[in-house]
Amino acid sequence: MTGRTQLLPSDVYDYVRSITREPAVLAELRAATAKVPHNVMQIGADQGALMALLVRLIGAKRCLELGTYTGYSALAVALALPSDGKVITCDTSAEWTAVGVPFWRKAGVSDLIELKLGPALETLDELLGAGGAYSFDFAFIDADKPNYAAYYERLLTLVRRGGLIAVDNTLALAGAPVMTQSSTNAKAMVAFNELVRKDERVEQAMLTVGEGLTLLRVR
Numbered sequence: 001m002t003g004r005t006q007l008l009p010s011d012v013y014d015y016v017r018s019i020t021r022e023p024a025v026l027a028e029l030r031a032a033t034a035k036v037p038h039n040v041m042q043i044g045a046d047q048g049a050l051m052a053l054l055v056r057l058i059g060a061k062r063c064l065e066l067g068t069y070t071g072y073s074a075l076a077v078a079l080a081l082p083s084d085g086k087v088i089t090c091d092t093s094a095e096w097t098a099v100g101v102p103f104w105r106k107a108g109v110s111d112l113i114e115l116k117l118g119p120a121l122e123t124l125d126e127l128l129g130a131g132g133a134y135s136f137d138f139a140f141i142d143a144d145k146p147n148y149a150a151y152y153e154r155l156l157t158l159v160r161r162g163g164l165i166a167v168d169n170t171l172a173l174a175g176a177p178v179m180t181q182s183s184t185n186a187k188a189m190v191a192f193n194e195l196v197r198k199d200e201r202v203e204q205a206m207l208t209v210g211e212g213l214t215l216l217r218v219r
C-alpha cells in the first residue's frame, strides 16, 4: 500500500491511507497506473483528497495542471468541480496520458478535462494569448523541475487574485529530501523554494504531504 516516495514512516503512511476515502474510479486508475513505468510519480490518495478539498474550499471552476502523467490528479480535481468546471491539463506524453482517459470517461467527467499535449510553456503562452489572464482559480505544478520557475511566472498572470497555485515535489524527489541531493532537478526545487519564500506576490505554506506540496495564494 505504501507509496515508495512518501516521507512518512511506512506504518504511519499505511494508516493515513487506511483512513483516506478514495473514490472507486480513482482506485481503479491507481491500479492501472501500477503497470506503467515511473508509477511513483503518481500522487497518493491522501494528496488527491487534499487537492479535491482545496478546489472545493476556494470554489474553483477553472483549473490548470502542468504534468498530467496518467491523469490521477486531473481526475481527482475534476471530480471536485461543478458541472461547468474545467481542468486544462498539460503533458508531453501521449502514452502515459492515454492510461487515464478511459477512467475520466468512466467517472463521467471527461467533458471537464481538456488534455493539451506538448510543452506546457507553449500551452500557457497560448492561454495567455487567447485572453486567459487571471481566468483560473487553481493550478497544480507537477512537471519538469527546471521549468518550475518559468511555469510559476506565467501562472501568476493566469491565476486570479485569491486563487491557489499548488506546487509538487518541493520537499523531496524520489523519496530523498531535495536539499540533500545534487541533481539538476533537486537544485531547481531548492532554488524555487527560495524564490517563493521571498516573493511578496504570494502567501505560502509548505505541506509535508506526499513529497512536499507548497500552497501559494495569489495576492
Ligand code: CA
Pocket (backbone or CB within 6 Å): 041, 142, 168, 169, 211
Ligand atoms: Ca510529483
